[in-house]
Every structure is written in structure tokens, then in C-alpha cells.
Amino acid sequence: MSALNNEMNTVASMNRIDKKFYELKQKGLKAMIPFITAGDPSLDVTVELVFKMEEGGADIIEIGIPYSDPLADGPIIQASSTRALKNGTKINNIMNAVKKIRQKSEIPLVYLVYYNSIFKYGIERFVNEAKESGIDGLIIPDLPLEERKDIKEISEKYGIYLIPLVAPTSKERIKSICESGKGFVYCVSTKGVTGIRNSIETDIKEYMRTVSEYTNMPKAIGFGISGPDMAKRFAPYCDGIIVGSAIVKMINDSRSKEEIYDNVKKFVFSIKEAI
16 A cells, blocks of 8 residues: 555656657557647737646646747748747736736646746746746757757756657767656657648657667657648657647738637547547
């Protein structure tokens, strides 16, 4: 009985990301991880979308902080960043939006943020406010491994996970990249930027086997996953599926807030069902 109590206490004290992957593993399920850009079309819609995606079956949600030069993103997410910035979306407003989410939800939340945004805001200030708001992890696509020391130390101080990104091109660096990260490994599915793709040429099975040689962290595949069929094909090889551009496009194509909520919730549900 004490062993069970110890396990329950350990789970209760986990970062929300660890707790979620633990729960999913116990049930034999995969994580559905949607991405949206904060402030596109408004922060009020962003807050409500998180609730709708959770209702649809999302397990972890990535919230993109809009940036003027998002190098890792394709045209769809770049355009959403431009729209959000034109709407006057600021980091401190995004932090307040996350606080509103936390009043109603305990779903794990991750910022996808470019390093220059953190640097300009102040590294410690950013991480501290992210923690206070209720953020569980950071994905920083433009931060080289060699320049990670400062933010790694500050993230550890505040208990926020720095989620590592690996790519099929970085085989010899996978071990060192994963060693400096926590939560899950964001496995970029293909060369290039984010976007909706009809096919992905990478040998995903071999790629995931390589990543597994270097880390026991859960693996989530992202970049280019366009719908349920592709998600279903990749799900056996990983622990989670990340979908961004397809959702961001759906938000922009919808004609009203109600249509946004309905379309995105149904789409998230379709991916969750597929995996």
C-alpha cells in the first residue's frame, strides 16, 4: 500500500507534462498536441480555443508567441504571427490570457517562442512570469544547443521544462540536445519549415528508433502533419502527434468565432480518434 501511495504522491508532484504522459502511458494512449498562435484572431478567442481543444481531446497545448521573423515557420503560421502582432498582441497580455486559462483548466501548456522575444523581455522575467501564469514548458526553435546554458539554468530554477527539438538532419547531435531538455522530445518530421504536407519522405520508424537510442523521454512528431490519416500512420512510432498549420489555417478560414470553435474542436477530436 505504501508503494502505491508513494507512486501517487510522485505523480501528484510531477510537472503537468510528465503527469500527462504518465497517465496516457497507463491507458496505452498517445498525446494529441495542437498548436495555436496567441492573439490570432484575438486573445479572448485563444483562451476559449484552449478549452474547446481540451474538450475535443487535446492532451497538451502549444501556444505560439507571435514573432516578426519566425524562421522555423512556413507561410501559414508566419501569417498568423503577422495578424496577431497587428492586433497588438504583447507578451504580458499573453501571460494574462494563460492566467485566465488556468482558472478553469489544468491541461499542460507550452509556449513556442523565439529566443529574441525572451531576450528582449528579459530572460528571468519571462521565465518567472511564464511560471506564475501556469506555463509548463518552453519550445525555442532558434536557440542553438551551444547557447542554451543561461536559459536552461533559469528554467530549472523556476521548474519550467525546456523541451528539446531534434531533426532528421541532427543525428549526431540528438544525444546532446536531449540531455539538456525535459518533458518530451519535439521530433521535427522533415527538413524545412512548418506547413501542411501531402506526404513526408522521412523514414519515421528509423528516425524514432534513432531518437530512442539516446533518450527515454516521450517522443512527439510535428511539422507537416495535415490530418487524421497521416497522424494515424505515424502514431505507432511515437508518444504524441503535434498539429499546427492545419489548425491555424482552419482558424483563419472560419467565418465566425463559433465556427472557429466548432471546426477546431471537431478536427482535434478527429486526430485524437485516429491515434
